[in-house]
Amino acid sequence: MSDLADGFTWARRLKVRHLESLLVLEQAGTLTEAAVRLHMTQSAMSHWLAEMESLVGAPLVVRGGRRLELTPAGQLMKRLAISVLGDVSRAGQALNASARGKTTRLHVGSVWSGVARVLPMAVTHFQRLHPEVSVTVTEQPVGTLLERLARRDLDVVLGTIDARTYHSGLQYETLFEDDICVVVGRGSPLWGDTGLHPLGSLVHEQWIVPPKGTTMRGQWDSALIDAGAPWLQPKVETAAITTLLTLLHSGNYIGVCSEEMTRYQSAHAMVHKVAIDRVIRFGAVGVVWNKDLYSETIEAFVQIAREISRPGGTGPAAAAR
Incomplete structure (x- = not known):
C-alpha cells in the first residue's frame, strides 16, 4: 500500500x-x-x-x-x-x-474579420484535405495574437496587417481589405432603417465599441474626429462578437463591426447595417506566421486561406459568394 x-x-x-x-x-x-x-x-x-x-x-x-x-x-x-x-x-x-515533416495539430488565432468567412471556410476545406490534423481556434485582439505568435503559442494568425506585423521573426501575406460598419440589432428603432445618417448625428446613441488599443478602435476614433464628434462616450467596450450580438438584440444599442462580419451576420438577419455618410477603413487583413516555423501544415492552411480570399479564386469561397 x-x-x-x-x-x-x-x-x-x-x-x-x-x-x-x-x-x-x-x-x-x-x-x-x-x-x-x-x-x-x-x-x-x-x-x-x-x-x-x-x-x-x-x-x-x-x-x-x-x-x-x-x-x-x-x-x-x-x-x-x-x-x-x-x-x-x-x-x-x-x-x-x-x-513526415507534418503535425497533427494546428493552432490558429483570428480576429472578427477572419471568423466571419475566411476562417470557417479555410478550416472546413483544410480538414477535408488533412483529416488527421486537429484545429484549435483562438479569438482575441490582434495585438495579443501577435504576441502569442511570437512566443510560439500559436501556429498562424488571421488578423489585421499593421505596424505590429513587421516583427523581424514574422512573415505575413495580405488577403483582403476590410472596412468598419455601424450596426444595430432588433432592439434598436434603427432596425430596417434605410436612410443615410451623418455619423455625427449618432454620437448620443448607446454605443458598443472595441476596446482601446485595438486596430478597429483606433480607426473608429479617427473617423469620429473627422466627423467632428470626438467625445463619444461608449456604453460598452468589448472585443467579443458574441457579446456585441447579444447586447444589440437585448436593448437599444448601436455598435461597430467589420464589413466582413457585418455581411455574414446580415445574411443571417442577425444585424442591420446602418448607412452612414462616410467610408471608415479598417485596413488589410491577412495571415501571419513565424518565419522559422513554416511547416507543410501551415503552408497548406495559408494556401487555402489565399484561395478563399482571392476574387474569382478556385477555393470553396468562390461558390459561396
Missing part, C-alpha cells in the same frame, strides 16, 4: 500491456474471449491480470453472472487505461506526422 501512496513507485512496474489487457477484458467479458482478441493463451491472460492486481493490491474483476465485471479498483484502473492509451495513440500519430 505504501507504493500506492507514493504515487509513482507502483506505476514504474505498470506496463502498457497491463492497461490494454484490462480494457479488452472488460469488453470481452471473459478471460477466454479476451485472450482470443489479444492473440494469447488464457493462462497468459490470467497472468497479466494477476500481475496487475498484485501491483494495485486489490481485485480488479469479479464474476457477475456469465461475465466478468470491474470492481471499484478496476474502474479506477480503467479510467487510467483510457487516459494513458489515448495519450500513447495521439503521441504515436504526432510522431509519425513529425517524421
Whole structure:
C-alpha cells in the first residue's frame, strides 16, 4: 500500500500491456474471449491480470453472472487505461506526422474579420484535405495574437496587417481589405432603417465599441474626429462578437463591426447595417506566421486561406459568394 501512496513507485512496474489487457477484458467479458482478441493463451491472460492486481493490491474483476465485471479498483484502473492509451495513440500519430515533416495539430488565432468567412471556410476545406490534423481556434485582439505568435503559442494568425506585423521573426501575406460598419440589432428603432445618417448625428446613441488599443478602435476614433464628434462616450467596450450580438438584440444599442462580419451576420438577419455618410477603413487583413516555423501544415492552411480570399479564386469561397 505504501507504493500506492507514493504515487509513482507502483506505476514504474505498470506496463502498457497491463492497461490494454484490462480494457479488452472488460469488453470481452471473459478471460477466454479476451485472450482470443489479444492473440494469447488464457493462462497468459490470467497472468497479466494477476500481475496487475498484485501491483494495485486489490481485485480488479469479479464474476457477475456469465461475465466478468470491474470492481471499484478496476474502474479506477480503467479510467487510467483510457487516459494513458489515448495519450500513447495521439503521441504515436504526432510522431509519425513529425517524421513526415507534418503535425497533427494546428493552432490558429483570428480576429472578427477572419471568423466571419475566411476562417470557417479555410478550416472546413483544410480538414477535408488533412483529416488527421486537429484545429484549435483562438479569438482575441490582434495585438495579443501577435504576441502569442511570437512566443510560439500559436501556429498562424488571421488578423489585421499593421505596424505590429513587421516583427523581424514574422512573415505575413495580405488577403483582403476590410472596412468598419455601424450596426444595430432588433432592439434598436434603427432596425430596417434605410436612410443615410451623418455619423455625427449618432454620437448620443448607446454605443458598443472595441476596446482601446485595438486596430478597429483606433480607426473608429479617427473617423469620429473627422466627423467632428470626438467625445463619444461608449456604453460598452468589448472585443467579443458574441457579446456585441447579444447586447444589440437585448436593448437599444448601436455598435461597430467589420464589413466582413457585418455581411455574414446580415445574411443571417442577425444585424442591420446602418448607412452612414462616410467610408471608415479598417485596413488589410491577412495571415501571419513565424518565419522559422513554416511547416507543410501551415503552408497548406495559408494556401487555402489565399484561395478563399482571392476574387474569382478556385477555393470553396468562390461558390459561396
